[in-house]
Amino acid sequence: MSDAGKMSHQEIRERIATLPRLDIALKNTPLEEARNLSRMLGGPRIFVKRDDLTGVALGGNKLRNLEFRLAHAMKDDPDTVIVGLDLQSNSARQTVGACNKLGLRTILVLEGQKPNNVQGNLLVDYLLGADVHFAANSRAQRAMLDSLAEDVRASGGRPHILNDNPMFDVASAVAYLEVTLEVVEQLDERGLRPGYFYMSSSGKGSAGILLAQKLLGDTFAMHAVCATDEFHLPSRTASIANQTSAALDLGITVSEDEVINTEAFVGNGYGVPSEAGDEAVRLFARTEGIILDPIYTGKAAAGLIADIRAGRFSQEDVVVFVHTGGTPAIFTWNELWL
Numbered sequence: 121m122s123d124a125g126k127m128s129h130q131e132i133r134e135r136i137a138t139l140p141r142l143d144i145a146l147k148n149t150p151l152e153e154a155r156n157l158s159r160m161l162g163g164p165r166i167f168v169k170r171d172d173l174t175g176v177a178l179g180g181n182k183l184r185n186l187e188f189r190l191a192h193a194m195k196d197d198p199d200t201v202i203v204g205l206d207l208q209s210n211s212a213r214q215t216v217g218a219c220n221k222l223g224l225r226t227i228l229v230l231e232g233q234k235p236n237n238v239q240g241n242l243l244v245d246y247l248l249g250a251d252v253h254f255a256a257n258s259r260a261q262r263a264m265l266d267s268l269a270e271d272v273r274a275s276g277g278r279p280h281i282l283n284d285n286p287m288f289d290v291a292s293a294v295a296y297l298e299v300t301l302e303v304v305e306q307l308d309e310r311g312l313r314p315g316y317f318y319m320s321s322s323g324k325g326s327a328g329i330l331l332a333q334k335l336l337g338d339t340f341a342m343h344a345v346c347a348t349d350e351f352h353l354p355s356r357t358a359s360i361a362n363q364t365s366a367a368l369d370l371g372i373t374v375s376e377d378e379v380i381n382t383e384a385f386v387g388n389g390y391g392v393p394s395e396a397g398d399e400a401v402r403l404f405a406r407t408e409g410i411i412l413d414p415i416y417t418g419k420a421a422a423g424l425i426a427d428i429r430a431g432r433f434s435q436e437d438v439v440v441f442v443h444t445g446g447t448p449a450i451f452t453w454n455e456l457w458l
């Protein structure tokens with residue numbers, strides 16, 4: 121096998137099957153052609169990979185990740201999962217849903233204050249029955265994770281602090297390596313091949329698609345759009361891809377200059393909607409009935425739309441937009457849509 125990419129889907133799947141895994145997400149999610157959107161933009165053929173439909177607790181990309189991360193956690197036979205995340209975290213919501221499915225209790229330590237009007241992901245966290253705590257900052261959050269774990273232990277329980285689980289990055293990359301195989305097969309059934317992938321990613325999921333790109337012979341390109349500017353994306357993505365290559369014994373190396381991930385659509389910052397992102401949310405909703413979110417997927421779609429408007433594609437190009445979920449945020453930002 122060389123870097124030119126020479127692994128079959130079956131070989132890649134066999135490598136993925138060497139990792140411990142639980143069955144949590146609905147997989148082989150639909151691939152839907154967005155014909156109206158394409159027509160409206162005068163653009164390429166656009167296919168939406170519906171990973172917002174992964175099932176548990178309103179779906180999203182982290183459910184696929186949790187299949188590997190929680191399988192790793194289960195080695196310690198925990199009865200309680202404790203995790204520290206952001207106040208409106210999609211990951212938190214999906215973690216609670218996944219833990220409910222596995223019969224585990226979940227304690228969330230969210231950074232921020234409890235709002236007067238509980239909405240979006242936080243509302244779903246409560247509905248799912250999580251024990252929700254709030255921490256003023258990341259230091260306080262860390263201290264609370266440890267003290268809550270101690271409390272669980274003191275009352276005879278077996279806590280697992282998910283923030284200390286080493287699988288987070290690699291689990292997402294493996295998951296989206298597999299998603300790429302699903303997409304290539306779904307397009308193949310229609311006699312098509314992907315030319316470009318677009319996805320909201322800070323380097324974890326996109327590392328998996330980049331690995332797939334190289335393993336399958338570099339016939340398509342991965343364009344990530346990041347919702348935050350807190351990372352050096354080329355080094356982070358290459359490092360996650362290379363850790364994943366090692367974990368699966370893929371024998372390939374990704375270098376920083378192969379990474380395409382733009383911060384140009386962050387707008388006024390992480391967690392804050394942007395004009396371009398909101399326009400994309402409206403456009404997908406009004407042409408296709410597909411609900412994106414203003415924090416992640418709307419900004420990624422804005423990146424795709426900008427490239428279409430810049431004349432980057434031909435009408436025959438096949439572009440895959442991976443919908444990573446996050447839809448509960450439309451309720452947190454309700455006034456944007458009125």
Ligand SMILES: Cc1ncc(COP(=O)(O)O)c(C=O)c1O
Pocket residue numbers: 180181210211292320321322323324325326416417444445446
């Ligand atoms: C809806 C949504 N899309 C994309 C991402 C980014 O995913 P990653 O950086 O794991 O590829 C996240 C998580 O942070 C998310 O919640």
